[in-house]
Amino acid sequence: MGKFLKILFCSVVVFIVAYSIRIYFYKGGNVPDLKLENKNLNYSVSYKGLKDAVDFTSDNIGNYYIAYPSKIQAIEKNGKSYNLIKKSNFDINSIDYKDGKLYYISKDKIYCYDIKNRSNKEFASGIPNYGDYNKSLIRINGNNIYVSIGAATNSGVVGKDNDWIKSQPYVCDITPNDITLKGINFGNNRTGAFQSYGTKSIKGQIVPEHFPGNSSIVVYDINGKQSSTFAWGIRNVTGMDFNENKLVCAIGGMENRGSRAVIGDTDYIYEIKKGLWYGWPDYSGGDPVTSPKFKGNNKSKLDFLLENHPSMNPPSPIYQHTKVSSLGAICADNSGDIDEKNCIFFYDKIDNLLYSFKYPKVQREQIKFDKNSKIKSIKIYNKRLLILDSSKGCIYSIVNRKNISTIKNLSQYNYIYIYLIVVTIFVIVLILKVKRD
Structure with missing residues (x-):
């Protein structure tokens, strides 16, 4: 009887520990x-x-790849985890997977990591990730890589709200298409739109296009590496996905700060179409900044920065949020699975x-x-x-x-259920054996 009680006690302890582990993981622990x-x-x-992970992706067999600012971690479907690549000078923000390769962006470069060969190569460079919105997103659809490039400034003008002017005094917004300025200058040092801090603009001044440019989405062909501007006039993409092959983006509106503050703007979700201008910095949400919806410093009326607009009727969003600087990641449920x-689906970081x-x-x-x-x-x-x-x-x-x-694929923590069943069966068999003896 003493032997039986000892075995029973140990079995109960094992069962309690296993159940505790299951509760910890399944409910999230801490x-x-x-x-x-x-x-x-x-x-x-x-x-x-x-x-501190920033993004993740998955291949077609259930392995996951987690991006951190300075490394990429693999988590195999059997639970094995290890680092694929790690560099202290990286600043990774986004990652995606295609045909055995990982594509990710760090600072001004796009990289391609071949998982089988464990090789890492530079795919593209020259992304103007400087200034306020320097965290590009990367998403793949078919054989095309889509990359968002944010604006360098809040509303087109470098000002004292941009702390980076001390270390990067020559940074300003780079236009992906030719634009003509109205010659309006701001602040005590008279800084013009699309000019570095302290540089004036003049009426009729043409700012030439540059690829890639700020406030745009660019597209690269995976095979031929051909590249082009997909759309522009897009201030800051905070989330990006494809809904039935249509590119949808969460876009941050202009804020109440800087030499050209904008009061009254909100965030938006857009369906982005190829070749179109979406209005920034003179339109937001399809409305001109000269409309009653918006006000400037001291509730003054805002003026246009551009002499001639690519369109007098930029596209309207499919959704307008209630706040500004609020929207984050988005995801399209193409099949209605959720x-x-x-x-x-979209995340509001203010309301959580x-x-x-x-x-x-x-x-x-x-x-x-x-x-x-x-x-x-x-x-x-x-x-x-x-x-x-x-x-x-x-x-x-x-x-x-x-x-x-x-759902066929179990998460790593669903295996706790299997463990519990095995432990229970073991306890029952052990008790029956002791009774027979």
């Missing part, structure tokens, strides 16, 4: 519970230990909320995050909405309850 506003959703934590088919939206409907609250969360990337793989929380260092896996039985 990661706070998510508040699911959409009751059709369920969540778990797929990966932990990813603090919510409505072709809806767009994930919304969904499908034109022309209003936005819907989906998930409320902890106040300290910092969502950097959201993507859909294998009918799961994966959400990278850089602050908590984890990837949440969101599923619609209707799809739970059809």
Whole structure:
């Protein structure tokens, strides 16, 4: 009897430890519970230990690749994890996968990492990632690599709100197409639009195009490396995805700061079409800055910076948010795996909320995050909405309850269930054996 009790006690301890591990991982451990506003959703934590990660991608066999500012980490489908590449002088912000290769952007260069050969090569360079919005996003669709390039300034004019003028005094916005200036100058030192700090502009001055330029989206062909400006006049892309092969982007509106402050703007979601000008710095959300919607310093009326506009009717957004400097990552649900088919999920970093939206409907609250969360990337793989929380260092896996039985790939923590079953069977067999003896 004493031997039986000892075995039973040890088995119970093992079971409790295993169950505790399961609870820790499945519920997120020290990661706070998510508040699911959409009751059709369920969540778990797929990966932990990813603090300060900035983006992620996956191949077609279930391996994941996590990008940090200075390294890229591989997590194989069996749970094995290791660094593919690590360089202290990197500043990686975005990553994507195509045909056995990882494409990522660091500072002013795009790199291609061949996973099989473990080789890293420079794919393109000269990206003007300087100034205020210097974190380009990279997304692949078909054989094309799309790269967002932010504006160097808030609204086209370098001013005292740009701290970088001390270390980069000659930086200004570079236009991807020829523009003609009205010659309006700002501040005590009379700085003109698309000019370095302290440099005046004159009426009729032509600023020549440069590729690649700021406030644009550029596209590179993976095979031939042909490149071109896809669209321009786009202030700052904070999220980018493809909805039925249509490029959709979250775009930050102009802020109330600098020599040409803009009051009254908000953030937007656009469907970006090839060859079009989207209005920045003289339009936002399809409206001219001269409209009553916007005000300048001391609530004054704003003037145009450009003499001639490529279009007097730039495209309007498919969604207008209620705040400025709020929208972050976005993701399109092309198959309706999580919510409505072709809806767009977007993250509000001020409210720490994930919304969904499908034109022309209003936005819907989906998930409320902890106040300290910092969502950097959201993507859909294998009918799961994966959400990278850089602050908590984890990837949440969101599923619609209707799809739970059809999702084949288990997360690494679902193996805890298998472990619990094995331990339970072991305990039962052990107890029966002792009783027989």
